[in-house]
Amino acid sequence: MDLVENLPGFTSNYIHTNGIRLHYIAGGQGEPFILIPGWPETWWAYHKVMPLLSSQYRVIAVDIRGMGNSEKPSGGYDKKNMAKDLYGLVQNLNLGKVKICGHDIGAHVAFSFAANYPELTEKLIMLDTPHPDESMYQLPMLPIPGLDYTYPWWLAFNQVKALPEVLLGGRMHLVIDWIFKSLLKNPDSVSEFDRTVYSQAYDSADGIRASNAWYQSFTQDIQDMKLYEQIHLPVLGIAGAGSYEMLKAALTKSAKHVSMEKVDDSGHFILAEKPVEVAEMMMRFLEREA
Numbered sequence: 001m002d003l004v005e006n007l008p009g010f011t012s013n014y015i016h017t018n019g020i021r022l023h024y025i026a027g028g029q030g031e032p033f034i035l036i037p038g039w040p041e042t043w044w045a046y047h048k049v050m051p052l053l054s055s056q057y058r059v060i061a062v063d064i065r066g067m068g069n070s071e072k073p074s075g076g077y078d079k080k081n082m083a084k085d086l087y088g089l090v091q092n093l094n095l096g097k098v099k100i101c102g103h104d105i106g107a108h109v110a111f112s113f114a115a116n117y118p119e120l121t122e123k124l125i126m127l128d129t130p131h132p133d134e135s136m137y138q139l140p141m142l143p144i145p146g147l148d149y150t151y152p153w154w155l156a157f158n159q160v161k162a163l164p165e166v167l168l169g170g171r172m173h174l175v176i177d178w179i180f181k182s183l184l185k186n187p188d189s190v191s192e193f194d195r196t197v198y199s200q201a202y203d204s205a206d207g208i209r210a211s212n213a214w215y216q217s218f219t220q221d222i223q224d225m226k227l228y229e230q231i232h233l234p235v236l237g238i239a240g241a242g243s244y245e246m247l248k249a250a251l252t253k254s255a256k257h258v259s260m261e262k263v264d265d266s267g268h269f270i271l272a273e274k275p276v277e278v279a280e281m282m283m284r285f286l287e288r289e290a
């Protein structure tokens with residue numbers, strides 16, 4: 001069974017844009033609302049909120065370059081170029097001005113889209129993660145005694161070329177299970193079915209190579225961030241307690257009109273743990289007069 005059959009009213013689609021074939025799921029009626037997932041997920045990361053959002057909006061959940069059923073080329077994984085992928089999608093579908101939301105790596109792409117195509121962006125929602133900037137160079141790569149946090153070793157590991165796909169081919173489920181166990185408050189909020197969906201999407205040499213390329217482009221992303229002007233369109237940051245202050249600090253620096261919402265009792269994967277609350281936060285923001 002095609003995964004989209006689990007979501008009545010949604011269809012699976014492909015489009016050629018910026019030299020690649022991009023996969024997206026679409027459903028609902030109203031103004032276009034683009035949803036961008038991150039690592040180690042696919043468009044399925046939004047499956048709990050898509051039916052709620054589609055009552056008000058034309059929802060378009062995208063497998064970004066290198067993800068899921070989208071093409072996995074050898075290059076082009078800097079977020080500015082991935083935003084260009086979305087620009088082609090918006091133009092080809094005649095969407096006009098869009099609302100856009102991203103989580104994790106998808107938040108990087110969503111921010112880059114808003115920064116590079118403000119004329120096509122009505123509102124921006126960032127979920128739990130800011131766009132890369134120079135502060136990333138200060139992230140601790142070793143556990144700090146006495147500090148209760150999960151140090152992001154995968155940011156460094158995913159920088160390594162060629163080795164991860166050799167080590168993890170056929171075993172990517174081990175990393176995915178560890179990530180969800182470590183970054184969820186309620187591990188059951190990502191089901192065994194969900195984990196199988198993600199493991200199958202990443203568990204190939206090309207899947208690992210392409211997704212790691214998102215991380216290997218951080219240096220370029222950081223340089224691009226230095227050149228972006230402050231965003232003047234309305235921006236909402238939604239984060240769990242562990243990321244709230246970091247996201248707030250980044251957004252208030254890079255955007256002029258920022259609102260923040262905190263998701264209580266949730267880890268990094270707020271869409272999985274608190275889908276109703278997050279969907280309501282999104283819709284309140286989207287319905288608000290700019």
